[in-house]
Amino acid sequence: MDEPDWRRFITAYHQAHPGITEQLFALADTSPYAWLAEPLRGIEGTVLDLACGSAPTRDELPDADWIGIDLSAAELAEAARLGRGPLVRAGADALPAASASVRAVCAAMCLPVVTPLPRVLGEIRRVLRPGGTLTALVPSQSGLSPSGMLGWLRVMAALRAVRQPWPNPRARDGLAALLRTAGFRVRADERRVFALAIDSAEAAALLADALYLPGLTHHRAEAAKRSLARWAASGRRLELPLRRVVADLPTGQPPSREQT
Numbered sequence: 001m002d003e004p005d006w007r008r009f010i011t012a013y014h015q016a017h018p019g020i021t022e023q024l025f026a027l028a029d030t031s032p033y034a035w036l037a038e039p040l041r042g043i044e045g046t047v048l049d050l051a052c053g054s055a056p057t058r059d060e061l062p063d064a065d066w067i068g069i070d071l072s073a074a075e076l077a078e079a080a081r082l083g084r085g086p087l088v089r090a091g092a093d094a095l096p097a098a099s100a101s102v103r104a105v106c107a108a109m110c111l112p113v114v115t116p117l118p119r120v121l122g123e124i125r126r127v128l129r130p131g132g133t134l135t136a137l138v139p140s141q142s143g144l145s146p147s148g149m150l151g152w153l154r155v156m157a158a159l160r161a162v163r164q165p166w167p168n169p170r171a172r173d174g175l176a177a178l179l180r181t182a183g184f185r186v187r188a189d190e191r192r193v194f195a196l197a198i199d200s201a202e203a204a205a206l207l208a209d210a211l212y213l214p215g216l217t218h219h220r221a222e223a224a225k226r227s228l229a230r231w232a233a234s235g236r237r238l239e240l241p242l243r244r245v246v247a248d249l250p251t252g253q254p255p256s257r258e259q260t
């Protein structure tokens with residue numbers, strides 16, 4: 001899928017499913033957003049939530065000078081409906097912030113899907129002030145137990161999907177290396193396995209909708225939901241490995257806008 005096609009897909013997807021990542025994560029045993037926000041608690045200065053979606057990190061950082069940006073009008077409307085803000089509609093590749101003006105950037109579940117990634121990383125570097133922090137949450141492909149792997153095989157078989165064709169696959173387990181190459185100093189790169197409760201037909205349907213599968217037809221999605229609803233059961237858990245990377249912008253580095 002080329003970049004214009006991906007942009008069309010992601011725009012239509014979030015228009016149809018605003019807040020879906022937050023809804024999926026509400027099935028988790030503990031909040032991935034709380035984990036992501038941990039390194040940012042109590043810091044002084046502006047925190048920019050990149051591709052904030054429905055802005056779940058807003059509630060995790062109630063005292064922060066927080067601002068959320070996202071490209072999707074529907075996601076931002078959902079964030080506003082939940083009383084979260086301030087919000088700005090903008091692309092991650094052209095951030096509406098002055099150079100070296102931001103203390104921290106928070107990036108929840110967005111770096112594998114925002115395009116073009118080199119320019120997005122350049123923009124993060126440009127807006128962060130020297131010594132500023134980036135904290136990012138991304139899916140991880142490792143860490144599943146054998147039964148966790150079977151669970152995902154069951155889900156992907158129902159969806160007739162082999163993989164999620166995201167534009168920046170390296171921005172998952174390879175994120176720390178990408179950030180180092182982009183000039184960041186990586187402070188922490190950790191994986192944690194969460195557990196999603198797939199205990200009802202509603203939870204199964206949410207899971208089927210939440211997986212970002214561009215080739216998924218309506219007919220196939222409905223069949224998958226019926227299949228996964230039969231699999232859903234009280235006590236059913238689906239492992240969800242996530243990675244949190246915390247990186248700083250070294251002091252003494254001039255802000256620059258990276259082009260692709």
Ligand SMILES: C[S@@+](CC[C@H](N)C(=O)[O-])C[C@H]1O[C@@H](n2cnc3c(N)ncnc32)[C@H](O)[C@@H]1O
Binds near residue numbers: 052053
């Ligand atoms: C998986 S969702 C994550 C939303 C939110 N951060 C969360 O964790 O709940 C990805 C978000 O990226 C946004 N997005 C995708 N491409 C973007 C871009 N180029 N610039 C800004 N936002 C973008 C989508 O609209 C969507 O809200």
